[in-house]
Amino acid sequence: MAWGCLIIAGLFEMTGVAMISKWHRDKSMLTLILLIAGFGLSFVFLALAMETLPMGMTYAIWTGIGTAGGAILGMMWYGEPKDWLRISCIGLIIVSAAGLKLFS
Numbered sequence: 001m002a003w004g005c006l007i008i009a010g011l012f013e014m015t016g017v018a019m020i021s022k023w024h025r026d027k028s029m030l031t032l033i034l035l036i037a038g039f040g041l042s043f044v045f046l047a048l049a050m051e052t053l054p055m056g057m058t059y060a061i062w063t064g065i066g067t068a069g070g071a072i073l074g075m076m077w078y079g080e081p082k083d084w085l086r087i088s089c090i091g092l093i094i095v096s097a098a099g100l101k102l103f104s
Contacts, residue, residue, distance in 0.1 A: 001052070002048070002049045002051070002052035002053045003049070003053070005045045005046075005048040005049040006045070006046070006049035006053065006058060006061060006062060006065075007065070008041075008045045009041075009042045009043075009044075009045035009046040009048075009049060009062050009065075010042075010061070010062050010064075010065025010066055010069065011065070011069070012038050012039070012041040012042035012045060013038070013039070013042040013062065013063075013065060013066035013069070013070075014038075014065065014066055014069035014070055014073060015034065015037075015038035015042075016035055016038030016039035016042060017038075017066060017069075017070040017073070018038075018070070018073050018077070019031055019032075019034045019035035019038055020035060021074070021078060022034075022035075023035055042062075042066075046058070046059075046062050049062075054104060056100075056104075057100045057101060057104045060096075060097060060100050061097045061100065061101065064093050064094065064096065064097035065097070067093055068090045068093045068094055071086070071090050072090065
């Protein structure tokens with residue numbers, strides 16, 4: 001249950017980040033609502049995950065999902081660069097988050 005909440009929190013974090021980028025292009029009310037809902041739900045599910053999982057590991061994995069996911073969304077939807085160095089750094093974030101789980 002806690003791991004599911006953590007993954008959901010990370011996905012909502014990605015939603016919030018994507019909506020920030022969208023907000024800069026079109027200042028619609030729907031975008032603002034999705035931005036607030038994305039971050040709000042992200043914090044709710046993060047808090048649920050932290051009831052069981054250790055804080056340091058949980059926070060690092062949550063930010064890792066948001067960071068890597070936001071970068072991937074930027075490459076897929078917003079035309080951001082897809083060079084090998086950028087992709088390698090995203091891979092390092094994912095490996096680091098997995099390492100925290102394995103060694104915690």
